[in-house]
Amino acid sequence: MAEPRDPAPYDALLLLSFGGPEGPDDVVPFLENVTRGRGIPRERLEEVGQHYFLFGGVSPINDQNRALLDALREDFAGADLDLPVYWGNRNWAPYLTDTLREMVLDGRRRVAVLATSAYASYSGCRQYRENLADALAALEAEGLPLPRVDKLRHYFNHPGFIAPMVEGVLASLADLPEDVRAGAHLAFTTHSIPDAAADSSGPVAEHGDGGAYVKQHLDVARVIVDAIRRETGTDHPWRLVYQSRSGAPHIPWLEPDICDHLEELHGDGVPAAVMVPIGFVSDHMEVLYDLDTEATAKAAELGFPVRRSATVGADPRFAAAVRDLLLERAATERGKVVERCALGALGPSHDLCPIGCCPARSERPAAAGADSPYA
Secondary structure (H helix, E strand, O other): OOOOOOOOOOOEEEEEEOOOOEOHHHHHHHHHHHHOOOOOOHHHHHHHOHHHHOOOOEOOHHHHHHHHHHHHHHHHHHOOOOOOEEEEEOOOOOEHHHHHHHHHHOOOOEEEEEEOOOOOOHHHHHHHHHHHHHHHHHHHHOOOOOOEEEEOOOOOOOHHHHHHHHHHHHHHHHHOOHHHHOOOEEEEEEEOOEHHHHHOOOOHHHOOOOHHHHHHHHHHHHHHHHHHHHHHOOOOOEEEEEEOOOOOOOOOEOOOEHHHHHHHHHHOOOOOEEEEOOOOOOOOHHHHHHHHHHHHHHHHHHOOOEEEOOOOOOOHHHHHHHHHHHHHHHHHHOOOOOOOOOOOOOOOOOOOEOOOOOOOOOOOOOOOEOOOOOO
16 A cells, blocks of 8 residues: 555645535526536426425535545544545536635645546546546636646445445345345446447447446446355345436437336346445435435335445545545555555556547547646
């Protein structure tokens, strides 16, 4: 592992996330930010916004990020790691550009970036890198000095990310009625994306047949299933399924959908299921609505016992994993050879996104990659 408590050359960590509305008046403007440039009419946005209005117009993601921010600061302080942690969002306040400006004015010049997306994909990695490039361009236009930003590697298979999910699955299984527990199916869920986006996810060598996006999720699922087997002695059947599909119906997206999958399990005589949202760092809107509301209602309609296991959120083990990722990258930047923590068959991910990795829908500059215009 890296030298303890030495973050050099980094002088700050940036928590970079999606953002979400914090009141009813925020919902449509937030959705306009998310969909800008796609020509989606306001009436459609108001329709989509009904999911948020069910929860008072408030997405839980910002509070989740505040909790993670506190957990990171507490972990850093407990490890005697003197490094400030900032937070910026893609689509809502605090906006990324404003946060980067604040960091520059505070004298920060070398920034490690943690995105709240653990897997390779355009929307989960490349788009965040494009957002960073947009923010740097805005600061450059203002005549401000530009910090160097380095995005930390994908952490889908880091032990500190997986361990809380294993614990969550065990708790959900224990919460099922005893007579259905042993036969419970594990439905590992993640955000559906277009087949074409999945196929082109990750480095070019991994493109095709779901790309890195599907491979990484499958690897995490296998690690969790193996851990559950060791803990319980039971080999639970499982499948990777998808949720939160959006977009034109004629465009193929990853399937099956979680609700269709629950219906199929029930029809096959499976006694119960645990929904395991491995694709999500925290309980944001798509977890609360698509799983806790929609999928749970489908299961109730079928008379099918289900539980939903916890996301990682601000678990101290995840905060410690972020510290590990930061110190690992810092040591590497100083020319050290470090051991990188990773479970499963895929090994640790790359530090620098190579050219052709999760390609953009259109040509746009992206920071923190081999093709970055910002060294």
